[in-house]
Amino acid sequence: MLKEYFADLHIHTCLSPCADLDLSPREIVERAKKERLTIIAITDHNTAQNVRVVMALGEQRGLKVIPGMEVQTREEIHLLTLFPDWPPTAAWEEEIYRRLPDMRNDPGIFGDQPVVDEEGNILKFEERMLLTSIDLSLEEVKQRVEQHGGLIIPSHFDKGSFSLISQLGLIPQDLELEALEMSRKSPLRKPAGMAEASSSLPRIISSDAHRLEDIGSAYTVFLLGEPSLEELRMAFRGQAGRRIVKRVDGGVIYL
Numbered sequence: 001m002l003k004e005y006f007a008d009l010h011i012h013t014c015l016s017p018c019a020d021l022d023l024s025p026r027e028i029v030e031r032a033k034k035e036r037l038t039i040i041a042i043t044d045h046n047t048a049q050n051v052r053v054v055m056a057l058g059e060q061r062g063l064k065v066i067p068g069m070e071v072q073t074r075e076e077i078h079l080l081t082l083f084p085d086w087p088p089t090a091a092w093e094e095e096i097y098r099r100l101p102d103m104r105n106d107p108g109i110f111g112d113q114p115v116v117d118e119e120g121n122i123l124k125f126e127e128r129m130l131l132t133s134i135d136l137s138l139e140e141v142k143q144r145v146e147q148h149g150g151l152i153i154p155s156h157f158d159k160g161s162f163s164l165i166s167q168l169g170l171i172p173q174d175l176e177l178e179a180l181e182m183s184r185k186s187p188l189r190k191p192a193g194m195a196e197a198s199s200s201l202p203r204i205i206s207s208d209a210h211r212l213e214d215i216g217s218a219y220t221v222f223l224l225g226e227p228s229l230e231e232l233r234m235a236f237r238g239q240a241g242r243r244i245v246k247r248v249d250g251g252v253i254y255l
């Protein structure tokens with residue numbers, strides 16, 4: 001039987017240098033539960049080191065946590081890369097680390113990058129510079145992520161920076177994307193009841209949370225058989241009744 005799932009598929013943890021330090025795994029899971037989300041994805045910049053802890057806590061609390069990363073391609077495009085489970089995420093992270101420039105993070109300028117445990121205790125600080133481009137193109141990232149069984153969704157695709165539109169000026173048709181993530185306050189968005197902007201690709205909206213209070217402030221409602229990446233993919237493709245029901249941003253519903 002299909003049911004509705006409330007998904008915020010773009011959440012940073014304290015490991016992202018630009019995110020608040022109180023975004024610990026437990027706080028994220030508790031906030032997501034409070035916001036009545038049923039699926040979240042953890043997407044730190046070019047790393048997945050805090051993902052497994054959030055997955056473990058999510059399992060304890062009945063919250064589906066999809067492992068992922070927000071990757072910055074050579075073209076400076078941000079992409080959500082999402083995976084069915086942990087092993088392919090780990091393999092992808094290894095590949096990303098090989099493709100990161102050999103630069104050190106300057107916490108004074110960019111912020112700290114703590115790897116934490118379930119209680120938010122700091123295990124170590126990631127010293128590599130995470131907030132930068134990897135040496136792979138958009139096309140190469142898509143190809144490799146799919147080889148690992150994952151899928152990519154261009155982040156905030158219509159935003160003024162680090163997006164498909166800002167960097168390429170268009171949505172490449174030959175890339176066969178599954179979906180796009182709209183940025184919040186997007187001019188392309190129309191409230192429910194008004195005509196949709198033209199684009200045939202399914203669109204999601206997420207909080208892109210960098211602060212605890214952002215979590216669940218924007219989310220996408222899906223009709224799925226169960227909370228999994230495979231079911232999300234089916235919803236994007238409109239298979240077997242799976243679909244996007246609506247998108248909600250700041251309490252406003254967008255169909």
Ligand SMILES: [Zn+2]
Nearest residue numbers: 070078155162
């Ligand atoms: Zn981004």
Ligand SMILES: [Zn+2]
Nearest residue numbers: 010012070208
């Ligand atoms: Zn982000």
